[in-house]
Amino acid sequence: MVRGAPRGTQGSTNEEDSDPHARAVSKKTRQGIDRIVVRFAGDSGDGMQLAGMQFTDTTALVGNDLSTFPSFPAEIRAPAGTLPGVSGFQIHFSDEDIKTPGDEPNVLVVMNPAALRVNLSDLPEGGVIIANRDTFTENNLDKAGYKENPLTDGSLSKYRVISLPISTLNAEAVKDIPELTRAQADRCKNFFALGIMFWLYDRPLDYTLQWIREKFSKMPSVAQANEKALKGGYTFAIATEQLPVQYHVNPAPIEPGLYRNITGNEAVAVGLIAAAKLTGKTVFYGSYPITPASDILHELSRYKNFHVKTFQAEDEIAAVSAAIGASFAGQLGVTGTSGPGFALKAEAINLAVMTELPLIVMDIQRGGPSTGLPTKTEQADLLQAFAGRNSESPVAIVAAATPGDCFYMILEAVRIAITYMTPVVFLSDGYLASGSEPWKIPKVSELPKFHIVHWTASEGFYPYLRDPKTLARPWVIPGTPGLEHRIGGLEKSDVTGNVSYDPLNHQKMTELRAKKIAGIAETIPDLEIFGKEEGELLVVGWGSTYGAIYAAVDRVQKKGRSVSAIHLRYLNPFPRNLGEVLRRFKKILVPEGNLGQLLLLLRGKYLVEATGLHKVQGRPFQIREIEQKIEEMLRWR
Amino acid sequence: MVRGAPRGTQGSTNEEDSDPHARAVSKKTRQGIDRIVVRFAGDSGDGMQLAGMQFTDTTALVGNDLSTFPSFPAEIRAPAGTLPGVSGFQIHFSDEDIKTPGDEPNVLVVMNPAALRVNLSDLPEGGVIIANRDTFTENNLDKAGYKENPLTDGSLSKYRVISLPISTLNAEAVKDIPELTRAQADRCKNFFALGIMFWLYDRPLDYTLQWIREKFSKMPSVAQANEKALKGGYTFAIATEQLPVQYHVNPAPIEPGLYRNITGNEAVAVGLIAAAKLTGKTVFYGSYPITPASDILHELSRYKNFHVKTFQAEDEIAAVSAAIGASFAGQLGVTGTSGPGFALKAEAINLAVMTELPLIVMDIQRGGPSTGLPTKTEQADLLQAFAGRNSESPVAIVAAATPGDCFYMILEAVRIAITYMTPVVFLSDGYLASGSEPWKIPKVSELPKFHIVHWTASEGFYPYLRDPKTLARPWVIPGTPGLEHRIGGLEKSDVTGNVSYDPLNHQKMTELRAKKIAGIAETIPDLEIFGKEEGELLVVGWGSTYGAIYAAVDRVQKKGRSVSAIHLRYLNPFPRNLGEVLRRFKKILVPEGNLGQLLLLLRGKYLVEATGLHKVQGRPFQIREIEQKIEEMLRWR
Amino acid sequence: MNPETLPNEPIKLTPKDFVSGQDVRWCPGCGDYSILSQMQKALADVGLPREKFVFVSGIGCAARFPYYMNTYGFHTIHGRAPAIATGLKCANPDLSVWVITGDGDGLSIGGNHLIHCIRRNLDLNILLFNNKIYGLTKGQYSPTSEFGKKTKSSPDGSIEHPINPLCIAIAAEATFVARSIDVYTQHLVETIKRAAAHKGTSFVEIYQNCIVFNDKAFGDVTDRAVRDDRILVLEHGKPMRFGKNKEFGIRLKGLQPEVVKVDEVGEKALLVHNEQDPEPNLAYLLTQMQNPDFPVPIGVFRFVERPTYDGMLNQKVTELIQQQGEGNLEEVLRGPATWTVK
């Protein structure tokens, strides 16, 4: 049944691109490989996210470095078996440091024809397809738009197809369990497939077995079924001739410590919970559900005993407004959304700019404009964050580089907001939000401390007095006797904070607001250069492009070429040494998930002749795409 | 009573800065002068706007070139006699071409102490103050914050004060009119003052007399009173010794034709009414009141017989949404607002970007951020227009240079919107909106024609087909048989317009949307350079800075220095020759009413080392400020 | 729709004519499917050609609706459909405009536009698919979710008191207010036709089952076993009776309705439904009747005439043109005062 016969490697000289399976030649051998990219795909109802996550946890436990990226069906819920209903989960794991979920899968596990159809174009020639052939019925083929069964019509001859009757095998494995409905039985087949993959990549079953027992402790027959399915898959894999080789990936040399797996949205939530603890404040999270930010609301709503209060507002404007109200009340006002909601918040953010209140605005970017591609990633809200409000409206902007970095950048956002009494925009995106990576758990004692001083003395108090160093105005908690005062969105008189239409005062205040934000640079770490301190080409990234850029630069550096990289986690203000670093390189490349937004800011601010690389496809950069552009630019005269 | 004795000129060598009154030496002579700036100021209830407008109309009729700028009290309505209640109207008129309402008044007419206090700082040394001394009572002085009467305490010795009992004189003039209440009588004093000014600058009374008769045709005693007041002021001026010189300003060499006076907001309204006629479409204006845009709504609501429908929406979001609905219906959807409202419209504008519908969004900019300085001017929404929406969201942007230019740029906005099926942002500001200038009335036959072709054939129709030249998609009127189709805010498949999450399609469409807007440049006139085609310094302006920049450049050019100017009325895309023009000059200066927004775009796009001059004081540039900066830059090495 | 703009020859269409080619992408078993079918049936009988219909929606599962109707359609942004439809109808009054919204789209982010559209009485139809949940964003509580509801965003139970859509519509001075249910197919078809026939804003709440995130939200009312006892079908001019054998009725006690047995009190004692009452009081009372104390009323609560916004706007245009003639652009260009420079 193996249509795609084993072939030689595709001539790629690059380790990460090559297909390790292609090296399998003899029977049931165990073979070491350095890295592998597996994508699980199936119908939304097939439990692929769960299978992927279990595989991830176990992979983490055996000590590989890893990176994952799920892809959900578009926002609508499609009928079973159709193309829009396909859900996927990709994991890249390795015995080395890796930075992305992989440019493309080496192995594609497909639970139905639609999953094959949707994902096939990403599979390079020679890639492995493990298919549940039981689902390749006429009806399902039809829904996926196949006229013929691709598993049998020869159209997959460029790939190595391992076609297995997973449904049947699974049904067999669980058949003796009492009280199990047929539907329940069939729903275990993701664990059967997972069992196969656990054997194929030489991973232990215990973690998942334990998980099953806990999860289904109240439904013993379901627990038993999933357990049998998992073990069934594993034993089947041992026995079958279709899988002649077992692969082994050694642990990666990872910094010692206690680790967990974390997605960007989880890291945001954990960061905010930590902020509540570290500041001793209530975190008030005002939000209106929107993909891909909703999970932060869901997550935070479970931590009331950390003094985290969530408010599901009637819309995004109410959400940010309520957060501003909470900040005025002396607590930590936070709001989160995605692009369309961020646009709606603009007017209210400006109220916080004028009243100089701390505020965290999180934008988990997605494809646009308008409703756009709601479940897909993009990095195109940078300019909106920078200038998408009426008049001169400076705010601080930070952006996380990896899922785990969301934790640290949220804490930075909090630090900046309360130190400088200013709104801070925190940028993440769909890729970071649901992508995951192993994350070294910090010790609480090593986390930053926040010392918030609220003004309480009635002598010498003016609402718009400024701290000489930070230019921040005092933060007074309403309820403090003797400091009754009024603020608002009209221009303020310097120091007194009274309403003022005075021309020179307006100029002064406009410049002060700008200067305050610019001054944040004093507390921002200098950029560290990855690679040589000067040279031919500098690649500048921000946000979620970090992994792909650094991996690409690493590859080219290893070829001995002069290329370095920097990554901006602070977008406004920029780190102090940015201009100087830029000028040390002959050429500058700025890869972004937009049409050149950071590019415009860098060119406009530093007058450097930077070049952009723009990908707006709802998915992250591949390492290879950046690598190619680097090579191309290094060839330029 | 004349406290400020006549003095010599202040040593200024510059004609426009000098004070012509200072040249008055002998008694009741008539003297020619080239230009003068008068500011009328009084309490909101004193009718200063009316007096100013009457003076303006007559000044236009005698053939001077002129420019006016009213300044209203801040949005609140203050009690009579207080500082916030002061209203002003400035007019600059001349026997030459002039471009601004004048850097500062030569003559200040003040109807009460508050008006003096608010305006005095703008009056240069040696300036003339004509004050209604009757209102300088203890109570009024107190409200204005004067401890002593400035008319008598010597504090005005740097000025030439003409202190007149205008209230008394006025009461005297109208005393015999039957049925006139005391309040009505007193309310005529603006006409008394106007009469004085008419004599002083040698203007005829007929136009205003005619106006009074028409306006008050149903209140004969009020008409009579105003007439007597006006004439009374005139005769008093003839007689009094306090006004020894009558000044005469010759007609300016103005292009022949039929003229009217027009404010920016009037020109916008007239432009939209013309657009309805010229396109044969209904103009649907959705708006929510906001200063300084409300007058456009008021104005347009009176032109239903031009097929102009106004809709006062529940908020700005509804206003723009309704306009989008009207465009979808096949009519001309227009919405107008100011900064805070513009911020609120961002999300909906993106719907029009994605669905590629024509839409005019007018932003009459005001001081910000947030509520800011609602009645004051500013130019700081350019970047918001450029990028203040989620994701890559290209729209066309135009900006008017003068009040009258609003008419032409609105027509341009309409042309671009319907030719390219795109939202167009039209930028004006508080200064243009209420400032006025003489406007040569165009012949209807000379106005642009619009040929709108709606797709009607059902063969070959796809909602996202593109015109090969403009890249515009077809505009179909719902109701057209056979073309039923559906559009929306999700990403569209090229040509078919079906919802698409395809990665490469998204890249293609994102680039297509950008390319379409960039392509508008093909139909934009090349920039004309004011001055030499290349040289030392180029001053680049946009929007309402036009007058001050060109006047300043003109002055410096006349000193024989190498300075030229260009003015951008198209901000996105830029005119095709902009980059090339910029490169022909060694230095570039960009004066703007913000902290450097066009500057960022020019530097970012063309990598030119431009310098900014930033004024954010709620009022326009003075010619002198720009002139000084030019001189400074010409000195730079 | 203006009856005047109806074509002379009756148009014969079938439900199929209203089926667009697009794949329907709701979850299998979603109540939206039924609403779609009933809409297609109802429109076939309205007597207008397909091209005269425009469906406008916001964002949500419900808001996908326009894609599946072979008419003009506009899938807009979250909450703004009533405002967009307002401009559409004002600019092109010949169209039959249908707004499709959800409980989140219409009552959360879009509540204000809904209210203002209703009070202005635009001549359009608003169908609110109430599934008491945010479906598209995968299951957060909505403004109609019951107090205490546990959802993704309220793991320990919502602390929000729900809003009553029909009551809000009445308070917003609605001229047509009705309720129907996804699975009451015939009733739904009739209700949609009634809405189509009304000149002014027709507001219809449709109970819609979200099988994935809020299954059986209306089960206590719509379950076959109980529905006769839990639903009161309103009929104009008829006494309010319900129950398998119509054995129960509604009587007024002061200002408070009460459930009575008909054979105990006699039919005469029952409240008689009057959808055309110029006062909204009865309609209001009916909106207050909720399970389990009362049967849930369905049908037309209120149906009164009031001039429409678009009608009056266009009338003003016509009148002004009659009075002053088509506007003269030259006059406008000239403004109040001119002078000539030679």
Place this chain on the structure above:
Amino acid sequence: MNPETLPNEPIKLTPKDFVSGQDVRWCPGCGDYSILSQMQKALADVGLPREKFVFVSGIGCAARFPYYMNTYGFHTIHGRAPAIATGLKCANPDLSVWVITGDGDGLSIGGNHLIHCIRRNLDLNILLFNNKIYGLTKGQYSPTSEFGKKTKSSPDGSIEHPINPLCIAIAAEATFVARSIDVYTQHLVETIKRAAAHKGTSFVEIYQNCIVFNDKAFGDVTDRAVRDDRILVLEHGKPMRFGKNKEFGIRLKGLQPEVVKVDEVGEKALLVHNEQDPEPNLAYLLTQMQNPDFPVPIGVFRFVERPTYDGMLNQKVTELIQQQGEGNLEEVLRGPATWTVK
């Protein structure tokens, strides 16, 4: 305010204590002046220290109010005050929060926030100054302006049917609804005190005269000559009587109130006001009584108890802490599964 948080010693304040130093900048003769004075009088008696009060407003003439109160104040953006106040109250439940809004701010751009704040029953007070006009933007019609009103933006008469603020509040499930009038100073003071005392959202409509752009908008009701005949002062538990000598009364006829002469029908026949009725029906009916058919009711329409949003939110925090203890950050950092790399 939580009564528990009231200080033990009664606080003695005078109206003057609430006067801020800022110049009041309303037009001379504006009704806002009176409301300001009555507020200062009322708050002096509430028994809370000044620093516990926060006034939050949107934009408009009314919204200037906070500047003139010597308390904490936040003059925010147009229409959003209820949302801002929501966050403020949730984050700092000890404060007495007052939202000041206008008919444009609260019912036009801010209508949705108003409704949702009311239905959530935040423990705060919303005073809507209804002058039936946009004052600050110099005279456009507002959602409460009467049909046909000529204003700057409706030179040939508005074609919008007005909205009834109290009716909207009732439909939004309000627990406290009242109306008073700028010139009814004593009544206004009492109404404000009642609002302050209510735990939950207190919604008060105040008829306010805009002397500049809509003078005498309520003249037909408030004119000294007619007011006794045109105003019905609601008193809990009392029959509804009005007129100079209380000679008229309100009786119920079916679902419809009617004006009767008391000596003709007897006081027993009259409707008795019950602001505490758990059902909102009576309150609703009262909101429908409008000039000239009926006297305009003022006073407290509805006053019922329901748990507040902020109260429940804080209770959940407290409960969870009681159950699970103060959150342990280390646990959260660790998440569901960890492994150790050596």
